[in-house]
Amino acid sequence: MTSATSERGSRLSWEGLRKAADTLTTPLLPDDYLTLLNPLWSSRELRGRVEKVIPETEDAATLVIRPGWGWHYDHRPGQYVGIGVQVGGKFQWRSYSVSSAPRRSGRTLAITVRAMPEGKLSEHLVKGLAPGTIVRLATPQGDFALPDPPPARMLFLVGGSGITPVMSMLRTLDRRGTMGDIVLHYSSTTPERMIFRDEIAALRDKHPGLTFHARHTDSEGIFELAAGDSGLDAVCPDWRERETWACGPGPMLDAVEAHWEVAGIADSLHLERFSLDLGGDGGEGGSLSFQNSGKTIEVDGATTVLEAGESAGVGMPYGCRMGICHTCTVTKISGTVRDLRNGAEFDQPNEQVQTCVTVPVGPCVLNL
Amino acid sequence: MAIADVKEYCHLTPEEVEQIGAELDAIRAEIEESRGDKDAAYINRVITTQRWMAAAARIGMIVSSPMDKKVRGPVLAASTISLGLAKILENMEIGHNVMHGQWDWMNDPEIHSSTWEWDTGQPAEQWKHSHNYIHHQFTNVLGYDNDIGYGVLRMAREQKWHPVNLGQPLYNALLAGLFQWGVALHDLDLEAIRKGKKDPKEMKRQLKQIAKKGRNQILKDYVLYPALSGKQWKSTLKANATANFMRNVWSYLIIFCGHFPDGALHFTEDELEDETRAEWYLRQVLGTANFEGSRLLHVMSGSLGYQIEHHLFPDLPSNRYPEIAVKVRALCDKYDIPYTTGPLHQQYGQVLRVIHKLSLPNKMTSDDKPPTGVDITVEHGRRKAEERQQRRLELGGWSRSAS
Numbered sequence: 213m214t215s216a217t218s219e220r221g222s223r224l225s226w227e228g229l230r231k232a233a234d235t236l237t238t239p240l241l242p243d244d245y246l247t248l249l250n251p252l253w254s255s256r257e258l259r260g261r262v263e264k265v266i267p268e269t270e271d272a273a274t275l276v277i278r279p280g281w282g283w284h285y286d287h288r289p290g291q292y293v294g295i296g297v298q299v300g301g302k303f304q305w306r307s308y309s310v311s312s313a314p315r316r317s318g319r320t321l322a323i324t325v326r327a328m329p330e331g332k333l334s335e336h337l338v339k340g341l342a343p344g345t346i347v348r349l350a351t352p353q354g355d356f357a358l359p360d361p362p363p364a365r366m367l368f369l370v371g372g373s374g375i376t377p378v379m380s381m382l383r384t385l386d387r388r389g390t391m392g393d394i395v396l397h398y399s400s401t402t403p404e405r406m407i408f409r410d411e412i413a414a415l416r417d418k419h420p421g422l423t424f425h426a427r428h429t430d431s432e433g434i435f436e437l438a439a440g441d442s443g444l445d446a447v448c449p450d451w452r453e454r455e456t457w458a459c460g461p462g463p464m465l466d467a468v469e470a471h472w473e474v475a476g477i478a479d480s481l482h483l484e485r486f487s488l489d490l491g492g493d494g495g496e497g498g499s500l501s502f503q504n505s506g507k508t509i510e511v512d513g514a515t516t517v518l519e520a521g522e523s524a525g526v527g528m529p530y531g532c533r534m535g536i537c538h539t540c541t542v543t544k545i546s547g548t549v550r551d552l553r554n555g556a557e558f559d560q561p562n563e564q565v566q567t568c569v570t571v572p573v574g575p576c577v578l579n580l
Numbered sequence: 581m582a583i584a585d586v587k588e589y590c591h592l593t594p595e596e597v598e599q600i601g602a603e604l605d606a607i608r609a610e611i612e613e614s615r616g617d618k619d620a621a622y623i624n625r626v627i628t629t630q631r632w633m634a635a636a637a638r639i640g641m642i643v644s645s646p647m648d649k650k651v652r653g654p655v656l657a658a659s660t661i662s663l664g665l666a667k668i669l670e671n672m673e674i675g676h677n678v679m680h681g682q683w684d685w686m687n688d689p690e691i692h693s694s695t696w697e698w699d700t701g702q703p704a705e706q707w708k709h710s711h712n713y714i715h716h717q718f719t720n721v722l723g724y725d726n727d728i729g730y731g732v733l734r735m736a737r738e739q740k741w742h743p744v745n746l747g748q749p750l751y752n753a754l755l756a757g758l759f760q761w762g763v764a765l766h767d768l769d770l771e772a773i774r775k776g777k778k779d780p781k782e783m784k785r786q787l788k789q790i791a792k793k794g795r796n797q798i799l800k801d802y803v804l805y806p807a808l809s810g811k812q813w814k815s816t817l818k819a820n821a822t823a824n825f826m827r828n829v830w831s832y833l834i835i836f837c838g839h840f841p842d843g844a845l846h847f848t849e850d851e852l853e854d855e856t857r858a859e860w861y862l863r864q865v866l867g868t869a870n871f872e873g874s875r876l877l878h879v880m881s882g883s884l885g886y887q888i889e890h891h892l893f894p895d896l897p898s899n900r901y902p903e904i905a906v907k908v909r910a911l912c913d914k915y916d917i918p919y920t921t922g923p924l925h926q927q928y929g930q931v932l933r934v935i936h937k938l939s940l941p942n943k944m945t946s947d948d949k950p951p952t953g954v955d956i957t958v959e960h961g962r963r964k965a966e967e968r969q970q971r972r973l974e975l976g977g978w979s980r981s982a983s
Contacts, residue, residue: 236638236804238796239697244690245635248628257689296687301620303687534857536894538681538693539713554609564684564694 243281251346255282258349260295262341263320268407272326272373273338274311278319279349285318287352288360289384290377290457290484293323294350294561297337303348304333305560309377309459309484310352311408313384324407326373356457356484362390363455367448369468370398371460372405377484378459379408382415382422391419395448399427399435399460423448437471444471452477459484498574502526503545505580511572517549518567526580528567535569542567547576581952582722582738584850586862589952590917600915601858604892607907611896615685622899623674623683623691626879630669637663638805641819645812652812660819664826665880670699671831672882673898679708681895700827701764701797703789710767716894720839720867721847723958727839728846730755730762731770734938736846737949738958741941748939752932759828764790830880837927838887840934841869842948843920848956864891865912870905870921877924878902888919918950 233242243254252261260277267273277295279285287293287310296303312322327338358381368378375398385391400406406426416424425447427435437444444451452475458468465483472481496513500520511520518540521528530540535553541564548559549570557573558565567578583589587597640659644652675698677683683691697704710726718724722738729735732755734745755762768786772778801820806813838844845866855863871885878885878901886901889908896904912919930948937945 235796235799238800239699239793240631245631248631248635298617298620298686298688300616301618301686305687534860536712536716538679538684538895539708541681541684541694543694554612556612560687563687564692566681 252278252280254280258282258351260321260347260349262343262345262347264343265338265341268324269326269405271338271405272324272407274322274324275337275341276320276322277347277349279321283321283349285314285321287314287321288357289313289380290357291352291354291380292356292377293321293352294348295323295337296348296350297333297341297345299333299336303560305348305350305562306333306337307350307353309354309380311376311379311383313380313387315387324373324376324379326407354484356459356482358384362392365393365450365454366395367451367454367456368394368396368398369456369458369460369464370396371464372400373407374459374461374484375407376459378457379411381457382412386415386419391415391421393421394419395423395425395451395454397425397427397435397447399429399464401428401430403428437467455480455482457482457484496571496573498547498572498576500524500572501575501577502580503577513571513573515571516552516568517565517570517572517576517578520572521567521578521580528580530568533568535566538566540567541565543579545577545579548573549576581947581949581955582736582846582848583866583952584848586847586851586859586866589866590862590915592862592915596915597856597858597862600911600917601856601861603911604858604861604908607904608893608896611893611900611904612685615897615900619897619899620683620686620688623678623686623897626669626673627691630666630674633662633669634666637666637823641805641816642808645809645816652815656815656819660822661826663820664823667699667823667827668830668880671827672834672884673879675699675704676882676884677898679704680712682897684895699797700760701790701794702760702766703793706767706786706789707763712894716891718852719864719891720845721849721852721863722956723849724852726766726769726771730766732762733935735840735934737938737942737947738846738956739938740957740959741938745939748935752935756829756832757825759832760824761794764794833928834881834884836931837869837871837924838884839868841920841922841927841930842934843918843950844869845949845952861892862917864888865908865917865919867891868920869927870919871924871927872921873924875902885924888921 230242236242237245241256243256246253252259259280260283261280262275263278264276265273266276290309292307292309294305294307296305298304308323308325310321311324312318312320325334325337327335354377356377362385368381370378378396382391382394382396385394396412398406398412400409403409403426406428409426412424416422429435436442440446448454456472458465458481462485465485469478469481469483472478497511497515499508500511500517501508502521502524505526507524507526509520509524511517515523518528518530518533522530528540529542533540544558544563544565546561548557549565550557550573551566552569552571558570587594590597592600637659640655640662644655644659647655675696678691678696679693679698681693684693689695693708698707715725715727720728722728722736729739732751733748734741768783768790769778773783801824802817805820806817809816847863847867851859851863865888868888868891870888873881873885883898883901884890886898886905889901889904890898892908893904909919911917933948937948
């Protein structure tokens with residue numbers, strides 16, 4: 213049984229009580245019965261209920277989620293959470309930045325999602341998710357976060373839906389009254405697609421220290437960092453002295469990274485890449501890493517994960533070796549594997565895979 | 581007698597066997613492709629129903645304890661039945677099928693073969709080894725599949741007779757009543773222990789696991805819930821014992837109808853040699869028996885009335901077996917492969933006949949199975965790990981770390 217709750221001082225007695233109740237519900241947990249009354253009354257897996265879906269633009273929406281037991285509302289502004297949604301019976305996982313400010317007394321958290329072209333899940337989240345839906349959550353993660361106390365002078369460079377972690381930071385600064393000298397440069401294709409544009413404008417009016425540059429790239433073109441009259445030096449002449457956070461599409465971040473490296477101040481730059489690097493050629497084979505034993509081997513596209521693990525000397529569980537008995541099933545932390553029987557690909561993080569009938573496609577990490 | 585080669589027995593050419601394999605693969609692919617919301621809703625509904633039944637039963641026993649006898653009696657009776665049915669549902673349609681990985685595709689960590697622990701004496705890890713692997717891989721192969729008599733009963737004429745077998749009717753009754761504990765000891769391989777062939781270290785580890793699981797089960801049903809019923813502790817204890825007994829007898833009956841009716845055939849180890857996937861499929865059909873009944877009967881028997889379909893596709897969702905059965909039956913008709921089925925009472929009647937006949941030496945009774953091929957005699961029990969295909973002892977961190 214897995215009960216992945218980290219215990220906190222104030223909840224110790226409650227946890228203790230639930231533990232005693234375990235003996236009555238064994239082999240299940242009390243939570244397995246409490247969820248009959250309220251789906252959120254479980255800390256066995258982090259859960260949440262979608263309370264509201266607020267449309268932000270035509271293709272983006274904010275999901276307001278009420279987390280269940282075990283959620284601590286202590287994410288750092290800028291961090292992301294994993295959200296698992298059942299689509300077609302199957303839980304699909306994605307990570308999104310939390311756009312709400314952390315609040316210990318809070319009851320909800322918000323994530324803002326833009327429907328990506330060919331992004332089936334993001335489209336489902338924006339358009340298909342009914343309030344009341346129960347979702348799975350993963351604890352907040354990521355280093356793209358606002359330090360406490362925040363630096364006095366900051367620069368935010370944002371492209372598109374990269375605004376979401378920055379919004380969490382701005383809301384936090386606003387709520388705590390620590391909004392210092394801040395420059396926000398925010399690019400979006402059109403004014404209509406600019407998420408949170410009204411809220412940011414309101415923050416600018418409220419805080420004289422906040423400078424807001426909006427750029428609409430369809431009409432004004434892409435922001436060229438190095439351009440003399442309209443580049444970074446024009447928008448924010450003292451950028452070299454500021455702590456900078458940049459979040460947006462891959463090419464934009466590459467340009468920012470190069471620009472800061474040339475200036476020799478890469479230390480003061482924080483990046484968040486919200487679009488996944490597909491990595492590799494999507495072809496055959498890849499490297500297989502075993503997290504617990506620390507081993508890594510290169511595997512070709514004809515060697516199953518099980519055979520590869522065995523040849524690396526990892527104690528792989530196995531049974532029938534033909535995909536029947538599921539004895540060999542292990543958790544794949546990241547990466548993609550392909551089922552040799554039908555070509556199906558499994559690309560979700562923390563997914564259970566049958567090692568005897570799958571081969572790695574690109575780099576994979578296993579919880580073994 | 582036993583079959584040494586399934587192709588020969590069925591009068592099929594190698595090409596025909598491969599064709600059958602391909603058609604069965606196509607059935608699997610079709611079901612895998614169409615798994616979705618409806619299937620997920622099905623298993624969630626069964627689990628919710630089962631948990632409500634169990635919770636209502638436990639609460640019913642406790643709250644009725646201070647009541648007047650006239651009220652208490654019916655509440656207690658209803659609670660007992662509800663608990664018994666809940667245990668049956670949990671063990672059969674939920675636990676057995678979840679541990680087969682039938683619902684792993686949902687990627688739901690709470691309904692997954694690697695994390696499920698069921699409401700019975702046997703630890704899930706040992707069940708997955710003795711059942712998912714040994715029994716489903718080596719189905720009905722003499723000397724390999726320990727489910728042929730569970731190391732207690734003589735269930736094949738090829739198994740050597742011993743005067744001890746005269747007591748079979750009694751052992752059978754004991755096994756039915758105490759089935760959960762029989763199953764709990766199953767992966768230990770009693771036969772191997774008796775012959776001193778069991779690895780003592782592995783035995784100790786398994787026994788420790790069983791003791792821990794068994795202790796929790798006994799503590800719950802026979803100490804804690806009776807204690808919560810105060811003065812009426814005795815009636816709650818009896819009710820829980822009755823519910824466990826109900827589950828034991830029912831699961832025993834259903835499981836025995838899977839491989840011991842007359843139509844379910846045995847195989848010699850020659851069959852295993854170079855066996856292809858298609859031949860493996862064929863062995864599953866020949867070695868297994870279905871029974872007929874209503875939808876409710878099938879759900880309450882963990883869909884094991886579709887034992888043939890379950891053996892062909894042990895990890896496809898159980899709610900899809902009825903539609904799979906139509907296709908498998910048509911396939912068997914097409915190639916003239918025997919497909920064993922019948923009403924539950926008829927199937928169990930044949931099981932009882934086998935148990936009683938085989939308590940006597942072969943020459944005193946007649947064989948009811950259709951004539952097959954090889955006449956051999958084997959020792960009871962299953963091959964040791966080193967005599968079988970190589971297999972490591974470790975079964976994975978996910979089950980070890982939890983115990």
